[in-house]
Amino acid sequence: MNTLRVKIVVLLVLAIVSVVGLLTVVLFYLLGPPPRSGRALEAAAQQVEMVVGLTREGIAGVSFAPEPPSGHVYERMTAALRAKLVKRGLDLPIVVSRDGRRAPLTVSIPIDGRGWLSLPISDLPPQGVPWKGLVRWLLVITVGATAVAVFTANRMVRPLVFLENAVASVGADGLLPELPERGPAEVRATAKALNSLSSRLKRAMESRMRLVAAAGHDMRTPITRMRLRAEFVADEEERAKWLSDLDELERIADSAIMLVREETGAAAPELVRLDELVGDICADLKDQNLDVTIEGAQPVTVRVSRFKLNRALRNLIINAATHGVSARVSVDGGSGDMVRIVIEDEGPGIPPSMIDQVFEPFFRADPARRQDIPGAGLGLTIAYEIIQRAGGRISIANKDSGGLTQTVELPKAAETTLA
Numbered sequence: 202m203n204t205l206r207v208k209i210v211v212l213l214v215l216a217i218v219s220v221v222g223l224l225t226v227v228l229f230y231l232l233g234p235p236p237r238s239g240r241a242l243e244a245a246a247q248q249v250e251m252v253v254g255l256t257r258e259g260i261a262g263v264s265f266a267p268e269p270p271s272g273h274v275y276e277r278m279t280a281a282l283r284a285k286l287v288k289r290g291l292d293l294p295i296v297v298s299r300d301g302r303r304a305p306l307t308v309s310i311p312i313d314g315r316g317w318l319s320l321p322i323s324d325l326p327p328q329g330v331p332w333k334g335l336v337r338w339l340l341v342i343t344v345g346a347t348a349v350a351v352f353t354a355n356r357m358v359r360p361l362v363f364l365e366n367a368v369a370s371v372g373a374d375g376l377l378p379e380l381p382e383r384g385p386a387e388v389r390a391t392a393k394a395l396n397s398l399s400s401r402l403k404r405a406m407e408s409r410m411r412l413v414a415a416a417g418h419d420m421r422t423p424i425t426r427m428r429l430r431a432e433f434v435a436d437e438e439e440r441a442k443w444l445s446d447l448d449e450l451e452r453i454a455d456s457a458i459m460l461v462r463e464e465t466g467a468a469a470p471e472l473v474r475l476d477e478l479v480g481d482i483c484a485d486l487k488d489q490n491l492d493v494t495i496e497g498a499q500p501v502t503v504r505v506s507r508f509k510l511n512r513a514l515r516n517l518i519i520n521a522a523t524h525g526v527s528a529r530v531s532v533d534g535g536s537g538d539m540v541r542i543v544i545e546d547e548g549p550g551i552p553p554s555m556i557d558q559v560f561e562p563f564f565r566a567d568p569a570r571r572q573d574i575p576g577a578g579l580g581l582t583i584a585y586e587i588i589q590r591a592g593g594r595i596s597i598a599n600k601d602s603g604g605l606t607q608t609v610e611l612p613k614a615a616e617t618t619l620a
Contacts (some may be wrong), residue, residue: 272300
């Protein structure tokens with residue numbers, strides 16, 4: 202996993218194990234093998250010398266074997282013990298072996314003319330570098346260092362997890378919930394900064410909405426006065442142009458006020474049969490001579506505001522039927538937790554470089570969308586706000602065969618029988 206927590210754990214484990222392992226090896230080579238190793242070999246050599254002397258003097262009751270006992274032969278220990286015997290004046294081809302893991306360590310001594318004498322001795326310390334012991338020691342250090350590193354890494358990244366959860370809890374309105382200002386000093390400072398940021402952002406958004414609403418409302422009075430004056434224009438063609446422009450201004454003002462209402466208003470959700478709602482919208486738009494076809498609608502229920510969802514879907518379908526020539530609508534209940542509404546049209550589409558701007562207020566794609574169709578350019582923006590606040594998603598993409606595909610996904614309601 203490519204996470205900061207894992208990187209901290211790996212770094213701490215490598216640092217601890219490397220330092221401890223290096224110190225262990227350096228100390229071993231500086232101090233040499235354990236001092237008791239030489240004394241143990243000396244004692245074993247004394248025992249062998251004594252037994253050889255006794256057997257040469259003919260002590261009765263000692264049994265001999267024609268061959269040394271079978272088992273694992275310890276070559277290095279055998280060589281070390283032979284070297285000790287040579288120093289004591291005995292050059293004997295003795296063999297140190299063990300017949301099984303739990304059997305005692307045995308020294309096999311050749312006696313001239315009699316055979317092999319087996320002498321059990323205590324285990325001798327290993328000679329040279331005890332690699333197995335070093336490996337086990339480093340393994341224990343690794344396990345311990347890993348436990349400490351995991352605990353330390355969790356404590357170190359806890360503030361980052363706090364920030365991640367805070368960002369993930371941003372609502373559809375783009376604001377952070379109030380964060381508790383408790384914990385370490387750094388976490389309290391971060392929570393305080395995020396709360397302050399959220400508060401300033403909320404005030405800025407409210408100020409923007411009040412400005413838009415006030416502008417849309419105040420535009421109505423001069424529009425009304427201009428409409429009255431336009432009625433007295435003598436030239437019929439000129440008067441028609443004035444009235445058309447005033448209608449466009451009035452639609453923009455009404456759409457701006459409607460957008461403010463959608464962003465600031467809250468309506469209680471209710472259980473809605475999505476297939477029936479889409480069917481009613483398509484039937485109503487057909488009566489308005491729009492080319493709208495419903496190709497399939499699986500019965501499915503969502504929990505939303507019926508009035509707001511009706512407005513959002515109506516805006517999307519009208520957008521497809523006017524700018525895109527015709528609209529084909531389908532409702533797919535799906536097998537997961539989301540229901541999907543797909544709206545396809547046969548229009549010219551939108552340039553790929555502008556596809557990410559479709560939900561911006563007053564957006565118009567020219568020449569992909571015709572300018573002779575009335576509209577304020579806020580239909581998609583309002584639909585986007587409604588779908589987002591309902592916990593859903595909306596996306597628009599160009600089709601390979603031409604035209605647009607508008608996809609709306611909404612969370613499916615729990616299984617409930619509608620009255």
